[in-house]
Amino acid sequence: MKKESLRQVFLRKRLALPPEEVAWAGERVAELFFSLPAYRQAKTLLLYCAFRQEVPTKRIISASLAEGKLVALPATSREKKEITARLIKVYPDDLVPGPGGIPEPRPTCPSVPPEEIDLVAVPGLVFDLKGYRLGYGWGCYDRFLSRSPALRVGLAYDFQVVEDVGAEPHDQRLHFLITPSRIYRFDEVEVWEKRS
Numbered sequence: 166m167k168k169e170s171l172r173q174v175f176l177r178k179r180l181a182l183p184p185e186e187v188a189w190a191g192e193r194v195a196e197l198f199f200s201l202p203a204y205r206q207a208k209t210l211l212l213y214c215a216f217r218q219e220v221p222t223k224r225i226i227s228a229s230l231a232e233g234k235l236v237a238l239p240a241t242s243r244e245k246k247e248i249t250a251r252l253i254k255v256y257p258d259d260l261v262p263g264p265g266g267i268p269e270p271r272p273t274c275p276s277v278p279p280e281e282i283d284l285v286a287v288p289g290l291v292f293d294l295k296g297y298r299l300g301y302g303w304g305c306y307d308r309f310l311s312r313s314p315a316l317r318v319g320l321a322y323d324f325q326v327v328e329d330v331g332a333e334p335h336d337q338r339l340h341f342l343i344t345p346s347r348i349y350r351f352d353e354v355e356v357w358e359k360r361s
């Protein structure tokens with residue numbers, strides 16, 4: 166299947182999920198996320214604000230702030246198709262609607278360079294068994310991740326995992342993918358562990 170039709174199919178499937186399933190997935194994924202040793206060690210996280218039935222991240226954001234971690238969320242530039250990680254202190258008060266209506270940090274929130282982030286929670290429409298993913302097609306995350314040494318953790322529903330998304334050379338691989346039923350660990354983790 167071509168990239169664009171894959172995106173359409175998986176976006177439609179996600180939008181059709183019943184609210185109970187969305188909420189349950191958020192609880193399970195958060196629990197597994199908190200169990201990662203890399204989460205416990207991380208000082209600075211780039212999380213994201215879930216929208217349009219993405220796996221809910223509210224608990225992950227609140228718990229990370231409560232534990233005293235530095236929590237950044239992406240602020241998106243429509244022109245540059247680029248994300249900037251900006252630190253928030255109070256959730257959701259520090260957020261305003263951004264492109265596509267996704268809540269994002271106010272422009273006055275301080276930015277953090279990609280080099281200083283320890284762990285990135287990565288959204289996506291469909292993920293594969295090699296650690297590749299398809300997002301909305303702006304390449305925002307691929308560009309950001311190519312500049313960051315952070316551990317990359319995808320968050321998804323089980324139905325969003327397929328064998329192969331047809332990765333291209335610019336696509337950045339994940340280290341982990343968390344779904345309600347399991348944690349996928351990709352080969353790249355070993356490379357990351359040696360580096361850090």
Ligand SMILES: Nc1nc2c(c(=O)[nH]1)N(C=O)[C@@H](CNc1ccc(C(=O)N[C@@H](CCC(=O)O)C(=O)O)cc1)CN2
Pocket residue numbers: 213214215216219239240241248264265266267288289300301303304305306
């Ligand atoms: N929760 C969440 N936050 C995220 C992302 C994500 O995938 N999920 N992003 C992942 O990259 C970035 C935002 N990416 C965006 C990509 C496209 C449009 C957008 O408005 N696109 C179309 C309309 C899309 C539609 O409504 O169907 C437009 O240009 O108008 C907005 C944000 C950063 N924040």
Ligand SMILES: Nc1ncnc2c1ncn2[C@@H]1O[C@H](COP(=O)(O)OP(=O)(O)OP(=O)(O)O)[C@@H](O)[C@H]1O
Pocket residue numbers: 289298299300301302303304305306307308311335336
């Ligand atoms: N590191 C990069 N440097 C420059 N351009 C890039 C980079 N990564 C991706 N791009 C460009 O971004 C565009 C979109 O990429 P792609 O279709 O892989 O997006 P995606 O993975 O679905 O989106 P996202 O990463 O925002 O979730 C591509 O045309 C690609 O050329």
